[in-house]
Amino acid sequence: MLRRRTLLAGSTGLLAAPALVTGASAQAQWSPNRPITLVVPWGAGGGTDATARFVGAALEKELSQPVNVVNRTGGSGVVGHSAIATAPADGYTIGMITVEIGMMHWQGLTELKGTSYTPLALMNSDPPGVQVKSDSPHQTLKALADAIKANPGRMTASGTGQGGIWHLALAGWLQAMQLPPDAVRWVPSNGAAPAMQDLAAGGVDIVTCSVPEARAMIEANRAKSLAIMAPERNPQFANVPTLKEELGIDYTLAAWRGIAGPRNLPQPVVARYVPLLQKIWNSDDFKTFMNSRGFGMTWRDPAGFASYMAEDDAKMGVVMKAVGLAKS
Amino acid sequence: MGAVGQAFGLILDVNVLLTILGSAIFGILVGAIPGLTATMATALLVPVTFFMPPVPALAAIVTATAMAIFAGDIPSTLLRMPGTPASAAYTDEAFAMTRKGQAELALGVNVIYSAVGGLFGTVVLMVAAPVLADLALGFSSFEYFWLACLGLTCGVFIASLTPLAAMVSLLLGLLVATVGFDAISGYPRFTFGVTDLMSGVSFIPAMIGLFAVSEVLRGMADPDNAATMPQQRIGNIFKGLGAITRRYWPNILRGNAIGTVVGALPGAGADIAAWVAYAVSKKFSKEPEKFGTGHVEGIIDATSANNSSLGAAWIPALVFGIPGDSITAIVIGVLYMKGMNPGPTVFIQNPQLIYAVFMAFIVANILMVPLGLAAIRGATYILRVPRRVLLPIILLFCMVGSFAITSSVYGIIIMLAAGVVGWIMEENGIPVAPAILGLVLGELLEQTFMTSMIKAEGNLLAFFDRPLSVVLGVLTILVWLFAGLNAIRTLIRSRKEAAAAG
Amino acid sequence: MRVNEAVIGVLLIVLAVAVFLATASFPRIPGQPYGPDLFPRLVGALLGLAGVMMIIRGVAMTPRRPLVEFPEWARSHRAAGAIVLALASVIAYILVSDTVGFVISAAVMLLVLMLYLRVRPHVAVIASVATTLMVEYGFGSLMRIPLPRGLLVVFA
Numbered sequence: 001m002l003r004r005r006t007l008l009a010g011s012t013g014l015l016a017a018p019a020l021v022t023g024a025s026a027q028a029q030w031s032p033n034r035p036i037t038l039v040v041p042w043g044a045g046g047g048t049d050a051t052a053r054f055v056g057a058a059l060e061k062e063l064s065q066p067v068n069v070v071n072r073t074g075g076s077g078v079v080g081h082s083a084i085a086t087a088p089a090d091g092y093t094i095g096m097i098t099v100e101i102g103m104m105h106w107q108g109l110t111e112l113k114g115t116s117y118t119p120l121a122l123m124n125s126d127p128p129g130v131q132v133k134s135d136s137p138h139q140t141l142k143a144l145a146d147a148i149k150a151n152p153g154r155m156t157a158s159g160t161g162q163g164g165i166w167h168l169a170l171a172g173w174l175q176a177m178q179l180p181p182d183a184v185r186w187v188p189s190n191g192a193a194p195a196m197q198d199l200a201a202g203g204v205d206i207v208t209c210s211v212p213e214a215r216a217m218i219e220a221n222r223a224k225s226l227a228i229m230a231p232e233r234n235p236q237f238a239n240v241p242t243l244k245e246e247l248g249i250d251y252t253l254a255a256w257r258g259i260a261g262p263r264n265l266p267q268p269v270v271a272r273y274v275p276l277l278q279k280i281w282n283s284d285d286f287k288t289f290m291n292s293r294g295f296g297m298t299w300r301d302p303a304g305f306a307s308y309m310a311e312d313d314a315k316m317g318v319v320m321k322a323v324g325l326a327k328s
Numbered sequence: 329m330g331a332v333g334q335a336f337g338l339i340l341d342v343n344v345l346l347t348i349l350g351s352a353i354f355g356i357l358v359g360a361i362p363g364l365t366a367t368m369a370t371a372l373l374v375p376v377t378f379f380m381p382p383v384p385a386l387a388a389i390v391t392a393t394a395m396a397i398f399a400g401d402i403p404s405t406l407l408r409m410p411g412t413p414a415s416a417a418y419t420d421e422a423f424a425m426t427r428k429g430q431a432e433l434a435l436g437v438n439v440i441y442s443a444v445g446g447l448f449g450t451v452v453l454m455v456a457a458p459v460l461a462d463l464a465l466g467f468s469s470f471e472y473f474w475l476a477c478l479g480l481t482c483g484v485f486i487a488s489l490t491p492l493a494a495m496v497s498l499l500l501g502l503l504v505a506t507v508g509f510d511a512i513s514g515y516p517r518f519t520f521g522v523t524d525l526m527s528g529v530s531f532i533p534a535m536i537g538l539f540a541v542s543e544v545l546r547g548m549a550d551p552d553n554a555a556t557m558p559q560q561r562i563g564n565i566f567k568g569l570g571a572i573t574r575r576y577w578p579n580i581l582r583g584n585a586i587g588t589v590v591g592a593l594p595g596a597g598a599d600i601a602a603w604v605a606y607a608v609s610k611k612f613s614k615e616p617e618k619f620g621t622g623h624v625e626g627i628i629d630a631t632s633a634n635n636s637s638l639g640a641a642w643i644p645a646l647v648f649g650i651p652g653d654s655i656t657a658i659v660i661g662v663l664y665m666k667g668m669n670p671g672p673t674v675f676i677q678n679p680q681l682i683y684a685v686f687m688a689f690i691v692a693n694i695l696m697v698p699l700g701l702a703a704i705r706g707a708t709y710i711l712r713v714p715r716r717v718l719l720p721i722i723l724l725f726c727m728v729g730s731f732a733i734t735s736s737v738y739g740i741i742i743m744l745a746a747g748v749v750g751w752i753m754e755e756n757g758i759p760v761a762p763a764i765l766g767l768v769l770g771e772l773l774e775q776t777f778m779t780s781m782i783k784a785e786g787n788l789l790a791f792f793d794r795p796l797s798v799v800l801g802v803l804t805i806l807v808w809l810f811a812g813l814n815a816i817r818t819l820i821r822s823r824k825e826a827a828a829a830g
Numbered sequence: 831m832r833v834n835e836a837v838i839g840v841l842l843i844v845l846a847v848a849v850f851l852a853t854a855s856f857p858r859i860p861g862q863p864y865g866p867d868l869f870p871r872l873v874g875a876l877l878g879l880a881g882v883m884m885i886i887r888g889v890a891m892t893p894r895r896p897l898v899e900f901p902e903w904a905r906s907h908r909a910a911g912a913i914v915l916a917l918a919s920v921i922a923y924i925l926v927s928d929t930v931g932f933v934i935s936a937a938v939m940l941l942v943l944m945l946y947l948r949v950r951p952h953v954a955v956i957a958s959v960a961t962t963l964m965v966e967y968g969f970g971s972l973m974r975i976p977l978p979r980g981l982l983v984v985f986a
Contacts, residue, residue, distance in 0.1 A: 037976055050661045053374060068974045070735045072527075078509075079527045083736075107514065156783060162513045162859050182861050187782050188512040190775050194469075202794075203468030203783060216660075216670065220647070222465065292664040324860035361968075372974070492883055496842065499877045503849065503870065510866040513859045517866055518852060548912040551947050717953065720943035721961050723916065724936055727923060728965055732975045737924045744920050755832055774869045781864050 030091060030268035035066040039087070039095035041080025043073045047212065047293065048257055051124060052096040054289050055259065058280040077101075078110050085116045089262040091269035094120065099165050099255045102313040106320045107163055108327035114309030118265035121277040122300035122308060124290065125256035126210035127230035128159075128169035129240060131217075133199055134224045141226040141246040144206070145177060152183040157206035158195040162188040163325040166195075168316065169208045169229060169253050171323045173243065176251040181323045199223055210255055211237050212294035229253050236294050253315070256298065258305055274302060335683035338383045339691065347380070348688065351388040352695055355395030356703050359402075362409045362536050362729040366396035366598070370658045382666035382681055387688035389662065393655050394692045397598055397634055398442040398700055402707045405434045407722055409540035413532065414598035414634040416764055417606045419539055424622030431708055433568065437624055438631045439700035440569055441580060445632035446693035448584040449591065449639025454686050457643045464593050464644055469783065470791055473776035474800035475593070476769050479604055481807050484762055491815060493758045501766020502773070504529050511771070512778045524738040531767050533730035533742040538760040540726050541747025546754075547719050576628050579609055583632030591637025592644060597653025598634040603765055605633030639689055646670055646682065834897050836888025842881030849874030915946055931980020932970070937962040 038056045042048040053069050060067040072080035077100040084095030097117060105113045130141060138144035148155055159166030167188070171181045184206065189195040192209035199207045200222040207214065207223070211234060217223040225240045229252050233242060243249050259277055261269070280286055281299050290297050300308050320326040338344065351373065358369040369392045377385035400411030405422035415422075425434040467475075484494045507518045508528030519525040573580065583605045590601035609629035610619045619626055638655070645656035645663075647670070663670050668678050710718070726747075730739035750760045784790030792798050853867035853874075919939045927935045940958035945951065969975040 034979075035974075035976075046657070049371075050374075053371075066974065068976055070976060072735060079523060082523055109514070109516070158779075161511050162862065164514070185782070186861065187779055188862075189779060190511040190771070194775075197465070198468050198779070200465050201468035201471075203470070203779075219669070289665060292667065292669075293661070492880065492887070496838075496877070496880050496884070499873055499880060502873045503845075503877065506870045506873070513857075513862070513866045515857060515859075515866045517856065517870065545913050545916060548916045548943075548947070549909040551912070714949070716947040716949045717944060717957050719947065720940045721957070723920070723943070724940060724961065724965065727920065728936075728969050728975070728977070731977070732969065735976055737927065740920065740924050744917070744924070748917070756838060758838075777869060778864060781868075782862060786863060 117260035119305035122258040125254040331679035334680035355392035359396030359399030391692035417602035445635035449636035450689040469779040470797040476773040498762040501763035505770025537743040537746025538750035542750035583629035587633030587636035591640030601637035839884030846878030932977040
């Protein structure tokens with residue numbers, strides 16, 4: 001039965017397609033008449049995937065159209081990000097873009113940057129923490145900083161690949177302490193999870209990933225978070241001080257996630273998505289979900305998201321040039 | 329044990345049992361379709377589980393993944409298309425059994441020992457979780473590097489009749505694994521400016537191509553070839569089982585033990601467990617010459633191992649919140665959603681929920697036997713479809729399965745290229761299985777090698793600096809030495825024979 | 831097509847040299863002693879070594895095999911044609927599926943291949959259409975794999 005109906009819809013749709021598309025965009029209120037694709041540039045099982053799947057399921061309810069979450073992984077995010085940017089700007093393909101979009105172009109990996117998208121909503125941001133093994137000889141950030149200064153180049157840190165967001169977190173912190181970027185040797189890893197495993201096994205001394213990523217090891221009593229690089233403490237981890245409290249250094253950074261579409265999304269499409277996303281962000285379900293994972297809740301509307309990305313982009317450029325990661 | 333009683337009540341609920349049945353059928357379907365993996369089955373279930381209470385939500389995932397890992401053996405045995413990567417290690421062996429007319433026996437062994445393996449993994453999960461997780465957490469990049477070396481060595485020197493050809497195949501796999509972004513430096517290698525290649529050569533489309541497409545191509549050239557042997561009905565599977573269990577009980581134990589250990593290691597899952605178990609089985613077999621010709625022994629080890637690793641992968645996930653494989657990575661997210669934050673405390677705060685999860689494992693693995701047998705009966709009808717009709721359909725399934733992984737035709741391109749390469753390799757006596765092993769382990773091997781080199785600042789002695797790495801390193805080198813001596817001995821013997829003949 | 835092991839050996843050495851040439855342009859990572867070229871080079875070196883061993887075996891093998899030999903099937907035009915057609919149909923699908931859509935391209939591909947393999951026409955038509963619709967429903971609707979819609983753009 002279902003099969004016959006879809007066939008029928010298919011054959012009439014063949015003729016009606018152009019009329020329908022123009023009809024929809026002429027209306028002030030855009031509403032999708034076929035499934036929507038939500039592209040995730042990172043793999044199934046990660047934090048970005050989980051967040052996107054939550055937003056996708058909620059959007060599906062609101063729009064009464066299926067929202068397919070599609071993982072376009074690899075290339076440190078380039079593949080998925082370019083899939084979002086190069087999709088037709090009709091509202092049927094949107095995606096979850098992440099902090100890497102402000103970093104990759106500095107390395108010459110892609111031409112894409114924040115301005116290659118129509119920003120819809122910033123949904124989350126997580127600052128990095130400074131994690132050490134739970135039985136590390138340096139039990140406070142001050143002790144750790146002194147040890148780094150006393151033995152430059154002896155300690156190792158990990159968390160992402162070379163030039164990844166958590167490498168920049170370390171480099172920016174060292175720069176803020178007026179130390180050279182190689183005062184702590186960076187050991188590249190494939191993400192935060194293997195880095196935390198290596199930390200617990202005694203393979204590296206420091207991991208500068210976000211606190212939610214380190215949470216499992218911290219709660220298992222294998223690791224300890226000494227500070228976070230944020231303007232204020234995270235209510236989820238209230239006993240972890242900020243960098244400013246501990247060292248008086250005002251250096252902050254965050255990995256963020258937001259929903260965006262290809263550049264030049266039609267105004268009615270944007271007007272349809274933004275209130276829905278805001279409603280989802282404000283919902284209790286989303287709050288419960290984000291709190292349960294320890295993810296930071298941050299909201300910016302399209303204009304705010306655009307300026308946030310521009311600021312972030314400039315800040316990344318400064319650190320990446322200092323470390324020698326930027327191409328030019 | 330009040331918690332255990334409570335757990336019984338939680339699981340023996342009509343709704344929960346219906347959820348388990350539904351997700352079992354879902355898991356069998358997903359697992360039996362190449363390109364749809366157990367990981368994908370879990371990811372597809374997650375939005376559904378949002379709206380469920382914790383016990384049915386977790387039971388659904390447990391059941392679907394266990395079924396999917398077994399069901400991957402069905403197309404693997406019948407069509408040489410591994411339904412999930414966990415079947416790849418013994419695809420050739422099982423397909424050889426089909427060619428001998430023993431498809432039902434091969435599948436019967438798969439379903440029974442998958443279920444036994446699943447139960448074994450569950451028991452270990454229940455008993456030894458904290459101890460094993462503790463051991464696994466002591467592994468730094470040095471230990472992982474040796475472990476990867478050991479896995480590759482097994483694949484080349486032990487699992488193959490022709491070590492040189494197997495080594496070539498493995499090296500090609502390792503080389504292909506370096507295509508795309510290097511996770512360490514972020515530099516795109518061998519991409520020739522193609523954006524899709526930056527994400528590397530997708531492993532599952534490549535596997536579908538190397539195994540299934542090369543088989544389709546061979547079949548297209550000769551569609552009337554009697555590869556479809558009349559299949560013997562084995563009637564009551566439990567009858568044959570008695571004899572097999574009596575004969576191969578050490579294999580069953582060993583396969584289960586290997587699966588459990590590999591599964592408990594963070595980052596290594598069912599697929600690697602099956603490879604290692606198959607190689608070990610051949611090494612210690614009394615009749616290693618029968619391996620590769622449709623011999624049931626290696627299948628027993630490997631099919632036990634991949635299912636027992638599933639339960640074991642939950643050990644680090646539950647105890648430390650550290651995923652044992654990609655499935656448990658998603659499971660951890662669901663655990664957080666349901667307020668069962670993984671960690672040592674979960675056993676204290678929510679013991680009834682944890683016991684309910686254990687029981688879901690047991691119910692799922694018992695249910696696997698009747699459902700699996702029904703699926704096998706149904707699936708063997710596939711072999712009665714004329715090959716001229718079947719071959720194009722298999723090709724289409726390969727394409728859709730590859731597409732499903734990348735959501736673009738890129739997956740199909742990879743599949744096609746791998747299919748042609750695999751076909752040429754096999755025409756020239758180079759086995760394809762080691763290439764797949766190289767693709768699977770290449771990333772882990774390179775990353776742990778590079779991380780270790782950077783940490784050690786190039787000092788190779790650092791690879792032997794830690795107690796665990798010494799053990800693993802020395803073991804690996806002993807295997808190398810042994811394999812080298814063996815190769816030299818074979819060479820001398822064949823020289824002598826040639827001289828005697830000439 | 832079966833070639834002498836020595837030929838494979840030569841090809842492997844060529845591949846190994848190509849790896850070394852290609853990795854020569856890889857950048858160094860600032861601040862790291864080892865770059866992205868180290869591991870591919872190690873693999874390349876081992877490939878070259880394996881190539882040398884293959885050449886030795888191919889030359890030393892008695893009786894010596896011809897450089898290239900064709901098996902039975904390659905001498906039959908029909909068999910060779912089937913392989914070429916199978917490859918061509920996959921390539922065609924890759925090229926057109928995005929614009930034409932999954933349903934049409936898959937059904938046509940199945941039909942052409944089955945007819946070439948001499949399946950009776952009415953069986954071929956029924957089998958191709960039924961399979962295509964089953965896959966479209968199972969993968970497209972149930973599993974939510976975004977199969978290309980192509981011409982059937984409002985296919986709901």
